[in-house]
Amino acid sequence: MEQKKQMQLSLQMVSGYGAEFNAWRMPGADPAAYTNIDSYVERAKLAEQGKFQMIFIADTPALTSSLSTKTPMFPMDPMLALMAVARETKHIGLVATLSTTFNYPYNLARQFKALDVISHGRVGWNAVTTSDPNVAANFGSKPVNRQERYEKAHEAIEIVQALWGSWQEDAWTLDVETGQFADMDKIQPVHLQGEYYATRGPLPIPPSEQGQPVIFQAGGGQEGLELAGRFASGVYANPYDIESAQEYRQTIRQSAAQFGRNPDDIKMFAGFMFSLGATEEEALMRRKQLMDFNPEEIPGRVSYLGSMINLPLSVHSIDIDQPLAPQLLQRAYASPMDPRSPKALQLLQQGLSVRDVLAHGVINYHPVVAGTPVQVADFLEEWFLAGACDGFSIVPDASFDGVADFVHLVIPILQERGIFHNEYEGNTLRENMAVPYQYGVQK
Template sequence: MTTDQKQMKIVLQMVSGYGGEFKTWRLPEAKADAYTDMDLYVEMAQLAEKGKLHALFMADTPALVNNLNTETPMHSMDPLIAMTSVARATNRIGLVGTFSTTFNEPYNLARHLKTLDVVSHGRVGWNTVTTSTGATADNFGSHIASRKERYGRAHEVIEAVQSLWGSWGESAYVHDKETGQFADLDQIKPVNYRGEYVKTSGPLPIPPSEQGQPVLFQAGPSGEGVELAGRFASGVYANPFTIEESREYRDILREAAVRHGREADEINVFTGFMFTIADSKEEALARRRQVMAFDLEETNQRLRYLSAMVGVNLTSLDVEKPLPEGVQNMLQANWQDPRSPRAVELLQEGYSPLDTLAMGVINYHPVVVGTATDVADFLQEWFESGATDGFSIVPDLAHDGVRRFVEEVVPILQERGIFHRDYEGSTLRENLGLPYQYGVKD
């Protein structure tokens, strides 16, 4: 490996302590009460840090959005508390949390995130989202504003937060016992931000961290989301299903950065990716089938959905066996669903409809079900094709998935020279190759 060879960046999506498949909590090896076990959360974070993963990503929707009767929650109890717990038990790995610009005020956001950035010695990132979930609006006694209003407010909230972050001068923290001066008030100034949607006076009485201030991330592929990312974000979470789709979206984001006077490389795209790792593909597939068996009604619903994806009523066939050759020749990918070509490919390779489902063809991210080498091959292909800068990985079950990724996949990627062997520095900005920033960027 040459010293200037580009290397992928990897963040671990923490979900709720279980993993990306919401029925895996019933597996024998799973810890049933992982949702409330913050010690387990910390243990997984320490494992991820051992593997030199760049950051932990904690998504969030402040509302109940899935069926807890049989499924685990989609998010942690509270991302800020989870990040704080992990911060005190780790040293290098980044901590990225999702916080809405719609249902938070700039001062609270600025205070919480900058404090944690100082506490963690410069390892915090903020994933900015504009919430459009009705249940969330109800929880805040509000309503869902128009897209124009949500994104207009988002731009203002980010500006106001960054202004507050920079309101304490970089050398204002004197704390000199001899002179008796604790801080230089001449360097601590109000921001008096006055926008159409938000207002805040400041200053925020918190000094800078080692990286200056938290790194901004963004999630959302809309035109408004792209412009927000192009102006502010250093990391973008993306959910493409093909290399071509991913490469096109990455190019759009890079162009948006340039349009806003930034370098294209200032944006890192993290592609969502799910996996099940076992000693063989057959063993991994068996585990996925075991999870599917926990909810036969849902599996039948997915079979009907798969039928629509490939243009054939699969439920009228033996879903345990490969399709007859004549039926295979009738399959046709649904142009409205980018996952359909993969489903057709697997069915035509001889996988049964149930095994095709188990391969993750209707998951919300690309899925690899197989060995550590299979996972590494997938990551390498996407990365070296220019489709992405890195990945937001989600194991099916975090309890053993994080360990297998760290102990089995990471060494393969390192040996191939496409993943670093150690952290580049002590802050999130250093490890992502980003410049120091403090306050609003000119």
């Protein structure tokens, strides 16, 4: 009997609290989770128990929003967080975001390869470009235009991979009898000079069990597709519906083929958020509780929802705890400028109140399912079997209980349906992602 194709799962760690930046106020949450590295380790161990392929930490090295009422978007430092997790786990992959725009290739190569060796081949690098002026200011620079950012990215990744391969695979001899620690003929400078970056090398770190870290990419546009097609084995994407996800995944696969690669060697992870409850009503109540922590934000959300369906909605003109009046709905239509709009309009047409539609997460950054474990599993299965993705980068509304609930309640359903594995396929991230071994610059 042919083995069913199986999805892959990545747990997005955020800053220790979850997708909703009010989650720190939930009963049972640790308000100081931001600095409690034990909480990161605990969530990672739960994800490993659930056989997640990896945990993923996004990052922007700047304070990009007010912390007066909400938590940060990112951990204190992604590499240090993963270092702590690496020492307490055995199988789960460890993926961090670091920018090619404001980091030297040698530092990138050294940090990621060292962590890859320490973790026995479980590390991935999400290589991104950075346009945020706040980040540029932190590095004493000006924002870099898009073309230059991607030129720098191609250059940086190629140099990083050359440095990773500069200590050849059989260079470490450890010959106690002859006294030869390493064969220096096989640890050679790379002498690379580009337009933006240069390095002499070599990098004095031997290969890990997977050779070198897995490269990931996140970022759209033609430039992002080319970067992914040339270098990436994993892509983090943010589609809102099956059709656009299918199209994007196909485009990524085509890009890989254009660079002479097997399209099956590049995996797309779609962003996904969830709130779990014993019933859909219970899950919605949980999301409404999170919304109610900052009632001053609700007017802005209502207005934004109105712009999505081309109606001038406000908390003063409607009762947000009631369905929209039929005469209003007759004038509504989904904005072609916002891919989330059709879902918002559909829920309103079903007779849900405005508050409930917002609780369904229609203005969130990723698709949201607020419902039972079966409803969450149904969503993931539908997207996956439709070829909309190879897996998901999931983030619970609140991490303190959301990770455990997903592992204990959703994972068994996916495993029972045969679309998620029961055991890790190997000891390295490459083995568990089913992507080829690689060491040095990709030919």
